[in-house]
Amino acid sequence: MxxxxxxxxxxxxxxxxxxxxxxxxxxxxxxxxxxxxxxxxxxxxxxxxFDDFDAFLAEFVLDRAHRVDAQTSALCEAAGTGTVTGNLADALTALFRSVAVAVVPLVTFRDGLRNRLRETWPAGIPVLTEAVTMVAAYLAAERARGRITPEAEVDGLAPMLIGTAHLLFGDRRTPPDDATVHEMVTTVIGGAVREPRD
CATH class of the missing domain: 1.10.10.60 (Homeodomain-like)
Structure with missing residues (x-):
């Protein structure tokens, strides 16, 4: 059977x-x-x-973290097109409507999973750590094109955007609308943008 x-x-x-x-x-x-x-x-x-369920979960989380690489490439290719705010808002919405928000409580919920991830993941929480890298790379590309100010601290702005987006999307049955996400991005990076805002 x-x-x-x-x-x-x-x-x-x-x-x-x-x-x-x-x-x-x-x-x-x-x-x-x-x-x-x-x-x-x-x-x-x-x-x-898989050796056990925590081994399965660790591989699952790492697989989802590595999927951010494709989003990083797409976002960096968008540098110089559209608007900085619009590109970031779209990327953050796509990221946080995916599994990114759900990975955080999963990792904090299971001690065995955290221990497995510590064996291979350098620091931080997978997916969110990759997302910070993605945003920082994009902001650096836009800074090189002169669309954000030369003194903009991309390594500080990136975690601010990811952390704020995580708070905005986290623990909601209904995700925030596009206007709310755009407003959040504008608030975080508005002082660094050198282009007309959308």
Missing amino acids: PTGVQLRDVRGQLFDAAERILLRDGPSALTSRAVTDEAGCAKGVLHRH
Whole structure:
């Protein structure tokens, strides 16, 4: 008797299932049984590919953190186009409507996961740390183009934007609207912008 469906990309399908549960039900609902049920496979599948559930979660979090790399490339390519405020607001909205907000309580919720991540992650919380790097790289690219002031401290502005966006999006059933995100970005970086604001 079959115990589930055959998975072609086991890790990818299990990670996608974990992301859906995390976004829909929060970190306390994320169990190995919930993940395999969501993926439509037998529970043993997860344990054949990972040492234990915390090992699975660590790989899941790191996979999602590395996905920010693609967003970094896209945002940096946008430098010099549109407006600085608009580009940042769009990037932050995309980031925080994804799994980024949900990763923070997941990491703080599970001691075993934090211990696993400390083995490979240098510092900070994955996804948010990558997001700070993304924003800093973009701001540096815009500073090089003269669209923000030469004295703008991009390494200070980037964590301010990520932290403020996290507070704005965190723990809300309804995410903030575009105008609210634009207003927040303008408040944080407005003094550094050298272009007409949107």
